[in-house]
Amino acid sequence: MSVPAAAGLPTPRASTISEAVDEGTPVFTRVNGLVDGVPVPRFGERERWNGECVPRPSNITPGNWRIAFPTFDPVWNTRAREVAFGLLNPTHPVLRAAGVFRSAQPARLSTVRQLIERLGVLGRWAQAESMPDLPHWDLDTLTAFVTYRLRNGVHKERSLIPYRSVLTTLHDMHPVLTSGGLAIDPSAAVTAKSMADTQTKTIDPAVWWPLLRAAWAYIDRFADDILTAREAIAPAGPPEPIVPHQAGQRPPAELDAIFGAWLADLGNRVPVRQTTHATAQGRDETVITPCWSLLAVMVHGPGSSTFSTTTVASRRRRDQAQAAADAGQHQILPNRAGATDLPHPTPHFTTVRRADGTTGPWRSHLSQHDLGDELRALQGAAYCFVAALSMMRDSEIQEIRRGALTEHHGVPALRSHKLKNEPEPVEEKWWIIQPVATALTVLERLSHHPTHLFTTNQSRTERNTGTVRRGLNASYAIDAFITHVNAHHHTTGLEPIPARRVRPHQFRKTMSVICGQEPDGEIALGIQLKHAARRILANPTTHSYAAPNGAWIREFDDRLATAAAARLTGLLATRTAGTAVAVGPAAARLHTGLDRAAAQLDAQNGAQAPATLQALGADAHTAADLLRTELPDLRFGTLNHCLWQPDWAECAKTLPADQRQQPLIGACQPANCRNSAVTADHAPIWLAEHSDLTQQLLDRRLPPARRAALQARLDDVETITTALTQDL
Template sequence: MTAVGAAAEIDTYVLAMPAPDSPVVLPEWISPGNTHPNSHYQDAIWSMAPLIDNPGTGLVKLHWKNCPEPLRDQMKLAAWTMINGELRPTYLQTRGVQARSRSGGPERLSTRLEWMRLARWLHERQITSLGGCTEMEWRAYARERLHQVSRDTAAIICVRLANLWAFDQLSARPSGITRPPWETEGVDDFLPAARTAVGGENTTEPLDPLVLGPLLVWAMRFVDEFADDILAAWAERCRLAALAAANKATRASWAALEEWLLPMARAGTPLPANSVKSEIRVARTYIAALTGASHSQVSRVVDRYGLAEIAAAQPGPCPLRVSVTGRINGEPWREHMDFNEAAELMRHLGTAATITLLYLTGMRPQEVQGLRAGCCPDPDPAVDGTEGRHLIHSHHYKNVTDDDGNHSSAGEVRQVPWDAIAPVVHAIRVLERMVPDGELLLSTAHHEFQARHGHAGALKKSTLTLRIESFVDWANREAEVQGLSDQMIPEDPHGAIGLSRFRRSLAWHVARRPGGLVALAIQYGHMRTVLDARTSSGYGARSRRGIHAILDVETALAAADTAARLRDRVAAGEKVSGPAARRALTAAAHTPRFEGRIVPRTFARKASAFLARDGIVLYDNPDALLICAFKHDNALCEPEPGATAPRQYDCRPGCGNTVRTDTHARLLRERADELDQFAAHAPGPVSKRLRTNADRLRETADTHDSTAHFAEALT
């Protein structure tokens, strides 16, 4: 045995040389449920499908024709080694906590495409071996390649190129490519300068409210009003298409065809027609289904009597015999459902349900793509007979790893189910009527209504994005026809309606509601539960400091509203009590009022600075019926270190930040009266607890009355 052979036998990270018929993906890396065909090493095209279990990810391929022939064999071996090998732990130790010994299928493809770009660059310089890529070539390539992209992208490219050297070391026949100089010198000097102070943040913008409002109106209208009509029309269209395909040519069918079609032509009545590639043609399938004639018979009649010209001049509808139940402003939205429109409406119905899910759940696009029929079962009735909550059981995919810490393409079941409100449940039920039991709700196989492409998995993001744009165009045309100019969907000032923008938009709206931050923490599963505990900065990152900047703006405006209300109440003669009353009055006097003003982009930083003023920012707490003049050291709600806002859901009696007005005292007594009413109809132990709570609320109100002062006495 040679020394090289002995080293390979000992070093388990070095792979054996593949044969021409070796599988591109070795069996141990293919999950049991993955049935996609595997490529062979000698093939000119390698499929990455055996590594992809996420239904929302495209089944990408690697085309070796794009790699220069002199370097192809070496690149193939390095790529095969990356697909089936694992980076050494000693190499990963220098890469940071996010480094993985194996990456996902799409990332592997991106890495290999970067390698091919390098190969073409070397080939242009007549370098025919990777071993000819020395330190000088690395430096020249880095200067040329990295200046074209952002700093963050350049850093990713450097990692991918360094992996070429690392995996080459693990191949059975190393090419001898030189280690990139940034591996020893540090990468900073090779990267372009940062172009903004907030580089690296996600720049996805929330949808403009003027866009989101009518878009959601049309989406929910489809789901709630139009779905039954569209599904019935599609079923009837499919039935007619099957009839037409099965019809046999007979004398009787020819006679029936002439008897039905010719009088219409002679009378000048519009003939049933459709549009094929912008050309008006006779609706042959529709006519065949209604008359019992075969396709060939319809074609012969059309040619014999010159019906194509008549149909082009006077195209008529193809009404379906289904009822129309949907309404717009109390009137039927269609005179009849049309054979030609059914496929388009089915596509828009699936899009409308997707929009509803994306916005009203807060799911990531991949999580919506991974939903299956049956994911949201009807709940069992509660003990008291009330209907339970609908929960969505789904998979999530972001940052999911296997036992070895490597990316898991299949994702995993989300530990906390999504809470589904009624419109979401309706959308799921509509999608469940479009696909078989257990199938993906957005299954490509069942959402291609006009052409079958045979794509696997769910509709991909690019397809869904195009369908949303098409849905907007349809809705605007329909709004114009229906005279609903106020429901037109305008163009978003921040560009296309991308799928990820729905999730960001929901966070923006929920956060401002009472208890909204807690709702976000529960629903999103990882968002901050207090305003400044930025535990979710990875999700929240956007331009201008991410979603947290938006929350800061909204919270600052809410705090200003609270201060304004306190000023108004004091000006109206109400008294103020509480250990923080003096601080609250000072804060209210110095806090500007925001009424109907436009908040500019620059306000985000001012809002953050405003909230950081410890002790003089006022937070309304309608659940505890008080104002919190939040001062971190006084807070009994145990805020996080450095927090600038209270845990409003954990407000505790006796806190040194408490402030109450006469209005709060009145509301305390009203709530106590409500509890007494409940107690009168509750069982003994429950009634006792309710009355105890009512007495406590009245004592709190009495304490206010006895300790409250007018503002003049406190300032």
């Protein structure tokens, strides 16, 4: 913000940043966390400021770790460099002298980079629309720009927040900007209403569940196959030098014998390329031609040329290979296929059951090229799984290092570094469950980087020379994993994942919505999300972040209905076995309703089987719907089930008749109310209460009134516990 001059005092002319700062001034200082020995960019560099001199987060590629300035106009270029310098050096004397007081903590390079990119968009729009110079903009100009972004571009960027930051910065720093900044307050143009539709979206339940199931299948069932195949097909270590094979020095008879044995194994297939030619009669004819160099390598080893046309023996072997290929013993390779495209049989891979009912290895063959795809898929699966179940930010996930598993307050956790809103990386701990620990163990095997788990998938040469770069493009990894699962679901047995847009920050949002439905979920979420360093209860940020949308509200309702249906059919199955399912004042009503439902199911299914078998074999949803008809007012509870009838309710007897709409849980009297039925599922709570009351009554120091109250409570509890132990 900028501070206005006191009333009645003359306002001294403030210098702009370009006037006060020499072009040779370093733009980063020790406060920004400089890397020793790396040159620091200077203010006079007009095209870009490289960020090699400050530590780079793993989730940002080296090519993006810089600030690129707009070059279409000298004024906007100078303005952009001044804004960047002011954000990186917020306590510089020129800003303080002009009354510009922003946060004393320098902005992160990634924040400045994104802001300058949006500043360039703003400048190009102003130039294209022939807008006046920035100091002369009014509210209509800002509104026009916001409308332009909403109409043309913000659907790709998903948010107007960066543009609000640009406009606010131009307003706050206008006294120190060459040619001036934004004179009016932009908050009226970029309102909460215009940003309402740009909040973080959740992942749709139709995508969420199959995505997590596929990710876990790769981690738990396929990972060992993939990593073992990597060691067999593309082992780590320096590549062996390719030297001419000694095949030419062996007798032709020996080479023929080796080739004959190779052909005798029908699992070996001649690599061929398939082409189509037009015949003299004008018809298309498909021709298969063996890949002779690949075949020589497969049969006689690297460097072999045993299928050339230079000798009689080589030509004879060519004829045999062509005959075998024509007979169907071949594998078709792409036109530009090489040795990495040769498929290797994988009968030892994990057996799966597919959608068509067949079983077999989840991949029957695997080439070196396929192996690279599977390694990328495994990495994408691990990323999705860790992001979903840890609720970490992308920057925090990609900072996970080897040996990250630990404990925090006696609970399994992982260590990483929090970067957001921190002057320097801060080590934090996130609670996890065992499957996440399994995913990290897989990543430690997968990664070739000496410290970090999420890395680029480089070539074998780069891995062996230690040049694997930490960090990955998370959005690409997610998209590639979903595409890969859908392309191979017919062999892996995984269900297809709907093709929707999924981005890293949506995992955190979606899991927050799910966890927010649990008791005290907001408090746990606030700690896990790292929304605040100190708290007693969850703050409003956590509450709004975990608010469910329409799709997840329907998902929660469906799951509640499914759970209720399971409870109802469980009671019905027990009752049709001829045993009581409940005790208490309303037990007889519950039994009557269950018996009527069982009788109707018997009538629907016929009388050829015992009633118990018919009820158990009935469709769960059909049985549940029937039970809801017979017991429309049944409500499940922790201490008892309530067969709600307003006139009999002990909890509502003091209320006027028109206010007895639903049970009052806090006033429930389960031992005395004629609506109460207690089942075997409730027994542990009642027996524990009985034991606790009995123990308290052994205290001889109890006052008479307290003893009488405890004894009355024990008498009520014994009414239920006696019935539970005798009747159920």
